[in-house]
Amino acid sequence: MDNAKGRVFKYGDNVDTDVIIPARYLNSSDPAELATHCMEDIDKDFTKKVAKGDIIVAAKNFGCGSSREHAPISIKASGVSCVIAETFARIFYRNAINIGLPIIECPEASKNIDAGDEVEIDFNTGIITDITKGTSYQGQAFPEFMQKLIAAGGLVNFINEGK
Amino acid sequence: MGMTMTQKILARAAGQESVKAGDLIMAKLDLVLGNDITSPVAIHEIEKMKVDGVFDKDKIALVPDHFVPNKDIKSAEHCKCVREFARRNEITNYFEVGEMGIEHALLPEKGLTVPGDVIIGADSHTCTYGALGAFSTGVGSTDMAAGMATGQAWFKVPSAIKFNLTGSLPKDISGKDLILHIIGMIGVDGALYKSMEFTGPGVASLSMDDRFTIANMAIEAGGKNGIFPVDDKTIEYLNEHATRKYTAFEADEDAEYDQVIDINLSELKATVSFPHLPENTHTIDEIHRDGDIKIDQVVIGSCTNGRISDMRIAADILKGKHIAKGIRVIVIPATQAVYMQCLEEGLLKIFIESGCVVSTPTCGPCLGGYMGVLAQGERCVSTTNRNFVGRMGHVESEIYLASPAVAAASALKGIIACPADL
Numbered sequence: 177m178d179n180a181k182g183r184v185f186k187y188g189d190n191v192d193t194d195v196i197i198p199a200r201y202l203n204s205s206d207p208a209e210l211a212t213h214c215m216e217d218i219d220k221d222f223t224k225k226v227a228k229g230d231i232i233v234a235a236k237n238f239g240c241g242s243s244r245e246h247a248p249i250s251i252k253a254s255g256v257s258c259v260i261a262e263t264f265a266r267i268f269y270r271n272a273i274n275i276g277l278p279i280i281e282c283p284e285a286s287k288n289i290d291a292g293d294e295v296e297i298d299f300n301t302g303i304i305t306d307i308t309k310g311t312s313y314q315g316q317a318f319p320e321f322m323q324k325l326i327a328a329g330g331l332v333n334f335i336n337e338g339k
Numbered sequence: 340m341g342m343t344m345t346q347k348i349l350a351r352a353a354g355q356e357s358v359k360a361g362d363l364i365m366a367k368l369d370l371v372l373g374n375d376i377t378s379p380v381a382i383h384e385i386e387k388m389k390v391d392g393v394f395d396k397d398k399i400a401l402v403p404d405h406f407v408p409n410k411d412i413k414s415a416e417h418c419k420c421v422r423e424f425a426r427r428n429e430i431t432n433y434f435e436v437g438e439m440g441i442e443h444a445l446l447p448e449k450g451l452t453v454p455g456d457v458i459i460g461a462d463s464h465t466c467t468y469g470a471l472g473a474f475s476t477g478v479g480s481t482d483m484a485a486g487m488a489t490g491q492a493w494f495k496v497p498s499a500i501k502f503n504l505t506g507s508l509p510k511d512i513s514g515k516d517l518i519l520h521i522i523g524m525i526g527v528d529g530a531l532y533k534s535m536e537f538t539g540p541g542v543a544s545l546s547m548d549d550r551f552t553i554a555n556m557a558i559e560a561g562g563k564n565g566i567f568p569v570d571d572k573t574i575e576y577l578n579e580h581a582t583r584k585y586t587a588f589e590a591d592e593d594a595e596y597d598q599v600i601d602i603n604l605s606e607l608k609a610t611v612s613f614p615h616l617p618e619n620t621h622t623i624d625e626i627h628r629d630g631d632i633k634i635d636q637v638v639i640g641s642c643t644n645g646r647i648s649d650m651r652i653a654a655d656i657l658k659g660k661h662i663a664k665g666i667r668v669i670v671i672p673a674t675q676a677v678y679m680q681c682l683e684e685g686l687l688k689i690f691i692e693s694g695c696v697v698s699t700p701t702c703g704p705c706l707g708g709y710m711g712v713l714a715q716g717e718r719c720v721s722t723t724n725r726n727f728v729g730r731m732g733h734v735e736s737e738i739y740l741a742s743p744a745v746a747a748a749s750a751l752k753g754i755i756a757c758p759a760d761l
Binding site: 190192194195198199200202203204205217218236237240241242243244245246248249263265266267270271274275319321330331332335336 | 363376377379380383384387388389390405406410411413414417460461462463465477478479480481482484485488489493527528531532558561563616706707708712725727728729730734
């Protein structure tokens, strides 16, 4: 997997899938359309400011609530290259891996990285580097099974390769 | 080492003698579920897979329930996509408007979820079926697609928190108060990645509808699943509903738990979750102490509290009275069968005479879809399951989660209240 590199958008605890992509937009399943409303109810400027490669850093339980895969889809389609959090809600965690949105758990990085910092993530080593501050953190590596899933490009390709 | 109830079910489905927390397993699925929001995404995904149709047309349930009857053109297109997929693949358990209900109330009622099952659903409240002693958990659309194609899903075997229940619920206190109390105690990530196993002598006093409500909201504590033992009440329910044979599993006596929490049901009070997280709980005494909270709307329904017991509780409180001036009250029986039962028992008449509207089954207002969207600054007491920012409408609206008894009493008073206040 290639490294992720970009500017940080920072959020707190329990960012739920209703604020990531409000249900009033779930009458669409088009990634590009969903991206135009991403994070709307928690950060109305997100869609205006986000650039390809940018990174979301949040605290505990990111992605809690509804199982809507539209949430990681809208984040991925916004151009975000990785989400770093202290912990992820379990359905969001599965969904992100299944659709190929890189995510990484790292409490120290979540605590110390600030909004606007330039950050790089090496997925092979799990090392997160805050270029702005000149600090780095060891993120939680994926279990081997999930690495295979991610390497295949998500669950659909993984299953197709197994056929 | 012994296994929890969940671990025993997962071991069976993985074809293994035993499993332990942290193991990654591939499990056979007994049912795969989707709705009108999550299924279209899954259908796009399954079409990318090199598979010939679905793994078993009898083990898939498709329930358009969120935005139906179609709320707008885009929703209509989604429903059409699901309908055509169901037709093309001859899905046995597709439920069209007229026979549908809110999925997590409908499937147990139709007897499609039984003890010992491994069930995934592309809806986070799929954990509801744990009330029947099944392992069931919410997933996303891609997992649903893979499940429909292969009949399997991967799981990381969860550890568990044991809730040892004693005593019995006081008058006007229900399973909703218990689960809100638990979420308030352990937090919205208190059971993250874990099973919540409800056990102890107090379980016997809980009705099946209470158990559905409790298991339904396991996800609101971050839980992977919530699960109840199979007892006489479960068997009585299954005798009436089950369409399949089943195996009841029990936790081993020496099963390991991360934590054991004792709860005396007799001590519970009416509990309300304040905006904007389900863990932000207050008892009715605290609410009375801190001053009146005026409300604009009440919703009684949803996969959490739209069953016949919920309707009876609300009707019993509303009977012969009228809701407070300026309040809107929306009552939504969760399935056509519940709706019909309300009709036969005279509950619809009570609701309408007291000033409520009664809707056909839909998830609509719970997620701010339609049928009760909130304006800026409005407050709603709702028997639903989430009170996140903007969940039911405007980002500056507020949701107070409560039991049907509190919701009905609040409707009469125009402020958050319990039946004892009337």
